[in-house]
Every structure is written in structure tokens, then in C-alpha cells.
Amino acid sequence: MELSQLPLLLLLILNIHSGHTEEIPKPKVTIKPDQHVFRGETVTLRCDIYDGGVTSWRYNWYKDGLTSVSSERQEHTFSSVSEYNAGKYFCYGTETKGSRSSQHSDEVTLTVSDPRAVLSVSPQKWLTEGDPVTLICEVNGSSTGWTFSWFTETVSSGSRNGYDLLSDSSRGSGGKYTVSSADLNHTGVYVCRAERDKTAVYSTYSNTQPLWVTGVSPPVSLIISPSRTQHFTSVSLSLSCEDQSNSDGWTVRRYTDSGGLEDCSSSAWRSQTGSTCTIRSTVPSDTGVYWCQSESGENYHHVNITIHIGVILESPVHPVNEGDNLTLRCFYPYISPPKLRADFYKDGSLIQKQTTEMIIPSVSKSQEGFYYCKHPERGESPKSWISVRGESRQGSQIPVFHILSSALAACPYLIVTVVIIYKCCRMRVISVEEEEETSI
Incomplete structure (x- = not known):
């Protein structure tokens, strides 16, 4: 016999001994707001015993078999639930002004989890200027009952990066942040966080999701030597930002899964000289996205680089x-x-x-x-x-422009030619008329 059945057996013996032979009522346990809740929420367990013959019950709560819960009320409430409160609960009742007892209820499982936000991107994280993109934030697979905040990750001077709240972040229950037409300013590394409505329960910050927006004609180029996107391990790799004015006002930055957002010079194995970053000996953790950043914080020419053995x-x-x-x-x-x-x-x-x-x-x-x-x-x-x-559309218009320009440039010569031909024809007509008059 299972230990969890002992309270019921004792109650049956007491009921038989007291002479009660009527049907013993069976309670029902309900959990509000749900059987699966998040840490910090308020949770209420309720024990209902349906028996018209008893006017008052004393309620007994048990967790995970025989662990007694110190409560004799019909409702047992956790004001701020934690993982410690998770488990299987059942209840039974004893009559306050008599000797009757109920059966014990079926067990109901309370699950408590840490609210974790998960961020995804649709349709993809590599974009061209003008493309639409949507960031989707969910909490443990659900987006209902939450309000969302959206952040971009920033490089800080300390060991950990910080987050800047988006000024145009739409807080709401939809769980989506949509950009209808991406531009270069939307390039960045994004995270989200959720808050439970009316309970002040916050999720963790989500995983990071980068967006890379490529311009049609960026003002700077990231020159990679050797010139390819995949590289061997244990080799030297050089990355330089070059613009038309040969300016040194550029910094090579990168985003990797292991290090997040970083400057080129943030490791002993990398160095930055002017606008050139040198990795002395590549390792697989150098795999990531590299780009050029201006002194004012603008990002250009993102390249996905893979280091492979x-x-x-x-x-x-x-x-x-x-x-x-x-x-x-x-x-x-x-x-x-x-x-x-x-x-x-x-x-x-x-x-x-x-x-x-x-x-x-x-x-x-x-x-x-x-x-x-x-x-x-x-x-x-x-x-x-x-x-x-x-x-590009601009490129397709160039031939037409050249044709129009050539035509306009040739107009004076055409006009002069027409005038000369007209005068020659006119003089010939006059000459023929004079000859006819002479012959008459």
C-alpha cells in the first residue's frame, strides 16, 4: 500500500467505527490562475467538498504524499510562488461539528518555472535596405498576458555589456516588434524582456538576435586578407576599413556567439592599428560578423567570417x-x-x-x-x-540619360543641316523657274 493512501484508510476506519455508512464525499482541488505558473506569481489552491449534509469543514492539505501543509482553510494561497512550492497537492476534509471525514482528492500538480524570454527573427537577420523584418518575443512558448520591452545591446567599458531601451519600442501584448522598411540604423544586436500583467513579474533578458542591414553603396569597405569569408585556424587574418578619403576614423568591430559585441582590440590575440584589425592566430571562436564603425557610431559593410579546422x-x-x-x-x-x-x-x-x-x-x-x-x-x-x-534602377536609367543627352547635344548640328538642305533645295527651285522664264 502506498503511503499516500494511509490518510484515506484511517478516515474509512473512523467513519465505519462511528456508524456512518452513507457515501463519503470526494473533494476536488483547483489551482488559480493555472497549474503552470511563473516564479513570483500569486497562486491559490482551493478544496471543494460537495456534501449537503455537512455545513462546515476543516480542510487538510498535503503535498507530495504525506508532507502536511500548515493550512486548515478551504483556500491555500502562495503570495509569491517559487520553485520550492512546486509539487503534487491533495486535500481532504473533517467535519468541524461532527465526526465525518471526506475522501482525499485526486492529486493536482503545480509547476513553477522561471519566466524566460526567447527572441526570434522573421524572415531572416541578413537584410538589404528597405526589407521588412519582425522580432518575435515569447515567454516559455507563450506571448499572452505579458507586456514586452525591446533593447539593443551596447558595448560597455566594463566586463559586461549593457542594454538600451528602444525609443520607438511598442510595449504591448503582441510580442512583436516590426520594422516595415529597414535602414542602416536598424543594424544591431537586440534582446527583449517581458513583464507579467498586474503582477510585476519580470522574465529574464532573452537570447541576443543580431540584425545586419546592408546599404546599396556603403561609404566604406571592409577589406579582408586573405580575401575570403572562410579561413583556416592558426593563421593570421587582417581586416581593414577603407573609404575614398583614406580616413582613419573607422574601427573594426565584431559580434560572436562566445563574446557578443566586441572591439577588435579586446583580446591579447588581436590588435587595432588605425583602421586595421589584425588577428595573429585564428581560432574557431573568432567566427562571427565583422564590420566598420564610424566615430559617430554608424555601422557599415557587415561580413560573416567563419574560422574552420x-x-x-x-x-x-x-x-x-x-x-x-x-x-x-x-x-x-x-x-x-x-x-x-x-x-x-x-x-x-x-x-x-x-x-x-x-x-x-x-x-x-x-x-x-x-x-x-x-x-x-x-x-x-x-x-x-x-x-x-x-x-539598380539608377543604373538602368543611365543609358536613357545618355541617349537623351546625345540627342540634345546633336540638336544644333541637325538644325544647321536641315537649314542648309532647305536653302539648297530652295535655290534649285528658283534656278529652274528662271530657266523656264528665259525659254518662254
Whole structure:
């Protein structure tokens, strides 16, 4: 016999001994607001015994079998519930002015969890100016009953980064922060936090989610040497910010899963000289997004860099212009020469087998996607996103402009030519008329 059945057995013996043979009522336990609650909330357990013959009951509460809860009231309330209060509860009643007792109720489980916010991005975190994007914040899989705040992560001078509340953050129960047309200012690392309505219960800060917005023609370029997005471990890597004026007012910054937002010079293995960042010996934790930041805090030209121990894919650092050739190669660091004969894939589909160099002539926008290479013995490379830059509207208008300009430039010569031809024709007509008059 289970220990949890002992109170019921004792009650049955007492009822039989006292001569009561009528049906023994069975209580029912309810939990408000819910059986699954969050730490810090107010929770009430209620024991209802339906028996018209008894006017008053003394209530007995038990947790996890035989652990008595010091309460004789019909409702047992936790004003600020914690994980310690989680468990299985049941109740039974004894008559206050008699000897009758009820059965014990079925057990009801109270679950208490720490409210954790989870942030996701739709449709993707890599954007071009003008693209729409939505940040979605949920608390343990639910967005109801919460109000949300949105923050961007900032680099602080101490060991931990801080958070700045977005000035246009819409607090509400929707759990979504939508940007209809992204611009460069929306680039950043975002987090969210939720507050339980009317209870002042806060969730943890969510996971970080970066947004990278690429401009059509950024004022600065991030130059990477060697010029590729995937690199071997234990090699030197140089990243430089270059603009047309050769200004040194740029800083290389990065975002990694292990370190979050960082300056280039925040490690003994990295150094910043002017606008150039040098990583003396690459490690996998150097994988992340790198960009150029101005003195006023503007971010430009984000590049996703991967440091990998095995096979890597050589692909262009900058977006490929539509109509240009796209060249991909596969390398492995532990052979000489390091170039591999491998299979090449796009978005998981094989596009070319057993070649040392894959060339896609006259690349189009539809060929944008994730590319990687695979060798049957050496393994496969990480995936790299190949961006194809389509012809801009401004570019398509240039030929028309040149045509109009050429036409306008040629107008004076056309007018002069027409006038000369007209005069020549007129003089010929006059000459013919004079000859006819003479012959008459």
C-alpha cells in the first residue's frame, strides 16, 4: 500500500467505527490562475467538498504524499510562488461539528518555472535596405498576458555589456516588434524582456538576435586578407576599413556567439592599428560578423567570417554583381597544394561534381543562396551565403540619360543641316523657274 493512501484508510476506519455508512464525499482541488505558473506569481489552491449534509469543514492539505501543509482553510494561497512550492497537492476534509471525514482528492500538480524570454527573427537577420523584418518575443512558448520591452545591446567599458531601451519600442501584448522598411540604423544586436500583467513579474533578458542591414553603396569597405569569408585556424587574418578619403576614423568591430559585441582590440590575440584589425592566430571562436564603425557610431559593410579546422570554401567577400562570373574553390589545410577536387552544393542540392574550381558564368539574382563544398574523405566546408547584387534602377536609367543627352547635344548640328538642305533645295527651285522664264 502506498503511503499516500494511509490518510484515506484511517478516515474509512473512523467513519465505519462511528456508524456512518452513507457515501463519503470526494473533494476536488483547483489551482488559480493555472497549474503552470511563473516564479513570483500569486497562486491559490482551493478544496471543494460537495456534501449537503455537512455545513462546515476543516480542510487538510498535503503535498507530495504525506508532507502536511500548515493550512486548515478551504483556500491555500502562495503570495509569491517559487520553485520550492512546486509539487503534487491533495486535500481532504473533517467535519468541524461532527465526526465525518471526506475522501482525499485526486492529486493536482503545480509547476513553477522561471519566466524566460526567447527572441526570434522573421524572415531572416541578413537584410538589404528597405526589407521588412519582425522580432518575435515569447515567454516559455507563450506571448499572452505579458507586456514586452525591446533593447539593443551596447558595448560597455566594463566586463559586461549593457542594454538600451528602444525609443520607438511598442510595449504591448503582441510580442512583436516590426520594422516595415529597414535602414542602416536598424543594424544591431537586440534582446527583449517581458513583464507579467498586474503582477510585476519580470522574465529574464532573452537570447541576443543580431540584425545586419546592408546599404546599396556603403561609404566604406571592409577589406579582408586573405580575401575570403572562410579561413583556416592558426593563421593570421587582417581586416581593414577603407573609404575614398583614406580616413582613419573607422574601427573594426565584431559580434560572436562566445563574446557578443566586441572591439577588435579586446583580446591579447588581436590588435587595432588605425583602421586595421589584425588577428595573429585564428581560432574557431573568432567566427562571427565583422564590420566598420564610424566615430559617430554608424555601422557599415557587415561580413560573416567563419574560422574552420577542416575543409573551407573560397567565395567572394563582397556581393557579386548580376551578370558577372562567380568562382568558387575548395581548400584543405593539411595537404600541399591545399586545393581539393570536390563536389559543390547550393542550398543542399548538388550542382557540380568533382572539380577543383566551379565557375558560374553570368550569375543572376536567382542563384543567390548558401553554397558549400564536400570531399568524400576530407569532409565538407561550412555554408557561405553568396549575395548577388541586381542592377539598380539608377543604373538602368543611365543609358536613357545618355541617349537623351546625345540627342540634345546633336540638336544644333541637325538644325544647321536641315537649314542648309532647305536653302539648297530652295535655290534649285528658283534656278529652274528662271530657266523656264528665259525659254518662254
